[in-house]
Amino acid sequence: MNRPRLRHVALVVQDSAAAAAFYRDTLQMEEFHQDPDGSRFLTDGYINLALIQQRLDGDVPAGFNHFGFEVPDISGVADRMTERGVARPVLRGGARPFAEYRAIDPEGNWFDLSEHGFLPPGLVE
Template sequence: MSRPRLRHVALVVQDAAAAAAFYRETLQMEEFHQDPDGSRFMTDGYINLALIQHRLDGDVPTGFNHFGFEVPDVDSVADRMTQRGVARPVLRGGDRPFAEYRAIDPEGNWFDLSSHGFLPPGTAP
């Protein structure tokens, strides 16, 4: 891989289980991960779709949330970002096997950076 590739899209949904069933049954996506909060992670084998469970006590509305890029080297991308006056990406917490860093573009849109991709571990594109 010589340049970043868009590999991940995340939506905040009211019912992650129902949304996952829709994508599984109508578009034949595979569910590969479920968070304790009920969020579901789907893949078509190339791009993954995060269906983030909406929380009534949260501050994030339903709809589009963020996207993610697989990059050959997070540090070099982070250096280019800071040279453009954008905040350096920060390490994300949690135990998911993807999305190591959270970044923000000049317009305030969130995106993730990962050097190992967003598909389930052991899955080749």
């Protein structure tokens, strides 16, 4: 891989089970992960779709949330971001095997960075 590649899009949804069923049944996506909070992750084999379960006590509205890039070198991307005056990406917590870092663009849009990639085991290129 020579340059970063867009690998996932995340939506906040009101019913992650129903949303996942829709994408599985109508677009033949494969569900490969479910978080304890009910968030579900699907793939078409290249791009992943994260369906983040909206929380009643949360303040994140339903709809588009963030996107993610697979990069060959997070530190190089982070250096280029700070050279442009953007905050350095921060390590994300949690037990997901992808999306190691969270970043923000100059407009305030969130995006993830991963050196490990976003595809589930068995579908990794």
